[in-house]
Amino acid sequence: MNFQKNKDEVFQAVANATEEAHRPQNSVKIIAVTKYVxxxxxxxxxxxxxxxxxxxxxDKFLExxxxxxxxxxxWHLIGSLQRRKVKDIINYLDYFHALDSVKLAAEIQKRANKPIKCFLQVNVSKEESKHGFMxxxxxxxIETIKNYDKIELVGLMTMAPFGADADQLKDIFSKTHALQKELQQLGIANMPFTELSMGMSGDFKEAIANGSTFVRIGTAFFK
Known part of the structure; x- marks a missing residue:
């Protein structure tokens, strides 16, 4: 496996997608998802x-x-987090991408010893199998979460349905982008909502075209 070649190809593909979207270079950060290795x-x-x-x-994160x-x-935790495990990991995180309930936010507030950069996970596609806020x-x-000084809501995270076509991807990602802009306008101190965590190996180009600032790429690095 030629990791340098794979890395260069992924970074070039993201750079190309960013340019095609008429966005500044370096406006999209690439997260290497290493759960498979x-x-x-x-x-x-x-x-x-x-x-x-x-x-x-x-467990894999801590390892x-x-x-x-x-x-x-x-360091990014991009998967769901059970409330009983918050105490084990929260203070090692730079970003948490799957804040999906007010109860989880309360547990983070209780256990964190520093402000944690969090993405609200939003279920735009309304899939029953997916976590996240409707x-x-x-x-x-956010009326509750805005009172928590250990949580900084930097943006929104969403995932498209498996096998979604181009029109579905555009619909989901564009709606999430519009919601992010709406929440940003609220001007809440600990909720800048400047970021969007959208797009994986198979759909990052569509996500970047619709404002994503963090793409989560795994399989493309390990081909």
């Missing part, structure tokens, strides 16, 4: 010059956090 393989990839690492599960301590990385419930949720 062990720490030694992840390290080989990250040494190619990747700065952001993402994991889905608490890699310890094993890769000698690398300067920005759009109509977000304003009520």
């Amino acid at each position: 062990d720490s030694s393989i992840a390290k080989d990839l990250l040494k190619t010059g990747i700065e952001h690492i993402g994991e889905n599960r608490v 890699k956090y310890e094993a890769l301590a000698d690398l300067k990385l920005t 759009v109509e419930d977000i304003h009520q949720a």
Whole structure:
């Protein structure tokens, strides 16, 4: 597996998509999702010059956090987080992408010893199998969360349905972008809502065209 070649191809593809969307270069950050590989393989990839690492599960995150301590990385938890596990991981995170309930926010507020950059997970597609706030419930949720000084809502995260076509992707990503802009206009101190976490290996081009600032890429690095 040629990690340098894969890394260069992914970064070039993201750069091309950013240019096609008439957006500034470096306006999209690439998170290498390493959930499919062990720490030694992840390290080989990250040494190619990747700065952001993402994991889905608490146990795998903590394992890699310890094993890769000698690398300067920005750490993202991109998967669901059970409230009972918040205390184990929250203070190691730079970004948490799946804040999906007010109860989880309350637990983070209780356990964090620093402000945590969080994305509200929004279920724009209304899939029953997906976590996240329904759009109509977000304003009520942020009325509570705005009182939590250990949570900084930097933006929204969403995922498109598996197998979504181009029209579906555009619909979901554009609606999430519009919602992000709406929430940004509220001007709440700990809720800048400047970021969008959207797009994976198969749909990052559509996500970037609709405002994504963080793309979560796994399989394209390990082909």
